[in-house]
Amino acid sequence: MVKTALITGASSGIGQGTAIRLASEGWHILAHGRRSTALEKTLELVRYAGGTGETFEAEMGNMEAVAELADWATSRDRLDALVHCAAKFTYGPVSTDRFDDWDQSIDQVLRATIRLTAHILPAIRNTEGTFVYICGPTSWLGWKNHAIHCALRHAQAGFAKALFEDVREDGVRVTLVHPGFVNTAGINPEGKDPAKMIQMEDIAEVIASSITLPNTACVTELKLMPQRSPYL
Numbered sequence: 001m002v003k004t005a006l007i008t009g010a011s012s013g014i015g016q017g018t019a020i021r022l023a024s025e026g027w028h029i030l031a032h033g034r035r036s037t038a039l040e041k042t043l044e045l046v047r048y049a050g051g052t053g054e055t056f057e058a059e060m061g062n063m064e065a066v067a068e069l070a071d072w073a074t075s076r077d078r079l080d081a082l083v084h085c086a087a088k089f090t091y092g093p094v095s096t097d098r099f100d101d102w103d104q105s106i107d108q109v110l111r112a113t114i115r116l117t118a119h120i121l122p123a124i125r126n127t128e129g130t131f132v133y134i135c136g137p138t139s140w141l142g143w144k145n146h147a148i149h150c151a152l153r154h155a156q157a158g159f160a161k162a163l164f165e166d167v168r169e170d171g172v173r174v175t176l177v178h179p180g181f182v183n184t185a186g187i188n189p190e191g192k193d194p195a196k197m198i199q200m201e202d203i204a205e206v207i208a209s210s211i212t213l214p215n216t217a218c219v220t221e222l223k224l225m226p227q228r229s230p231y232l
Contacts, residue, residue, distance in 0.1 A: 001077070001078065002026060002027065002028050002052070003026075003027050003028070003078070003080040003081075003127075004027065004028040004029075004030060004076050004077075004078055004079050004080055004081075005018075005019075005022050005027055005028075005029055005030065005079075005080060005081040005082070005083060005211070006030040006032065006069075006073040006079060006081070006082050006083070006120065007019050007029060007030065007031055007032065007082075007083045007085065008032040008033075008060065008069075008082075008083070008084050008085055008086035008116070009032065009033060009084075009085035009086035009087070009134075010029070010031035010032055010033055010039065010042050010055075010085070011031070011033030011034070011035050011038035011039045011041075011042055012033075012038060012042075012184070012185060012186075013085065013182070013184040013185065013186055013200075014085050014134055014179065014182060014184065014200070014203055014204070014207075015031075015033075015042075015083065015085035015086070016042045016045070016200075017200035017201065017203065017204035018083050018085070018203075018204045018207045018208065019031055019042055019045070019046050019051075019053070020042075020045050020046060020049045020204065021049075021201070021204035021205060021207070021208045022051065022081075022208055022211070023045075023046040023047075023049035023050055023051025023052075023053070024049045024050055024051070025050075025051075025208070025212070026050055026051055027051050027080075028051060028052045028053060028054075028076075029042075029043075029046045029051055029052070029053035029054075030053070030054055030056065030072070030073050030076070030079075031043060031046070031053055031054070031055045031056070032055075032056050032057075032058060032069060032086065033055070033057060033086075034057060034058070034059060035057075036055070036057055039055040039057065040055065042055070043055055056069055056072050056073075059108075060086050060087075060088075060107075060108045060112040060116075061088070061104055061107040061108040061112065062107075063107070063111065063112075063115055066112050066115050066116050066119070067115070067119060069116065070115075070116055070119030070120050071119075073120060073123070074119070074120055074122075074123040078123070078126070078127050079120060079123040079124060079126075079127060079129065080124075080127045080129040080130070080211075081124075081129050081130045081131070081132065081211050082116070082117070082120060082124065082129075082130075082131050082132065083132045083134070083207060083211075084113060084116065084117075084131070084132065084133050084134065085134045086108075086112070087108065087109050087134075088104060088105050088108035088109055089149060090102065090104075090105040090148050090149050091145055091146060091149065092145055093145055093147075094147050094148075098148075102148050105148055105149070105152060106152065109149075109152040109153070109156060110152050110155050110156055110159075113133065113156050113159065114159060117131060117159075117163065121167070121172075124172055125167070125170050125171075125172055128170065128171030128172060128215055129172060129173075130172070130173040130174070130175065130210065130211045131160070131163065131172070131173070131174045131175070132175045132177060132207055132210060132211065133156060133157075133160045133174075133175070133176050133177070134177050134179065135153055135156055135157050135160075135176050135177065135178055136153060136178050136179060137178060137180075138150045138153040138154075139153040139154055139156065139157035139176070139178065140154070140157070157176055160174050160175075160176050161174075161176070161220070161221075164218070164220055168218065171215055173210070173211075173213075173215075173218040173219075174218070174220065175207075175210045175211075175218070175219050175220060175221070175222065176220065176221045176222070177203070177206070177207060177210075177221075177222045177224070178221070178222065178223045178224065179198060179203055179224050180197075180198055180223075180224055180225040180226055181197040181198060181226050181230050182197060182198045182199075182200065182203055182224075183195075183197040183198065183199050183200060184200065191231060191232050192230040192231055192232060193230050193231075193232055194230070196226055196227075196228045196229065196230040197226055197230045198224055198225075198226050202224070203224060206222060206224060210222065
């Protein structure tokens with residue numbers, strides 16, 4: 001039977017790269033994003049790689065939209081993986097002026113992660129599938145002007161680690177992926193050599209491997225760094 005993956009943030013970057021990589025093994029891709037044109041491009045690439053797919057537009061900060069996304073994904077015959085790439089980045093000093101931005105970030109990064117996971121957990125349990133969360137070094141470090149983003153990533157990582165203990169006996173795997181510099185459109189190339197960054201195919205390969213491992217092992221956490229420094 002064809003396996004199915006829900007990939008959030010699939011309209012570009014790591015989400016799109018992972019969709020293409022899984023499609024090369026014939027997976028059916030449920031591609032989430034916020035931009036219809038970009039999602040259609042992902043769908044074209046998925047089909048070209050040998051897979052099939054569908055798209056769904058939703059704002060991750062809207063909990064009703066998150067529930068609708070989950071309902072859409074779990075209405076398929078099976079759901080074997082969630083690759084959660086969608087997130088909001090927030091930058092700046094701690095200040096009362098930033099409460100609205102912080103609340104949006106809490107919704108889009110943390111609350112969406114927790115609620116989407118809870119909604120689709122029964123379906124992932126049925127297939128003994130995999131959750132993959134794209135996180136990063138802000139989940140264990142503290143960076144200047146990144147207090148809220150660091151707090152949210154710390155919480156996201158803690159949630160994933162505890163989730164694994166909750167579901168491991170059900171055969172469900174949970175993987176945290178911490179990418180270094182990945183050569184995506186979201187990286188500022190100033191003062192850096194993109195050729196020395198982690199390439200999209202590299203990180204997509206690692207994510208796919210964690211999903212398709214035999215069910216006797218789980219990659220709980222992955223940290224990827226460029227082999228050579230990309231700084232010029």
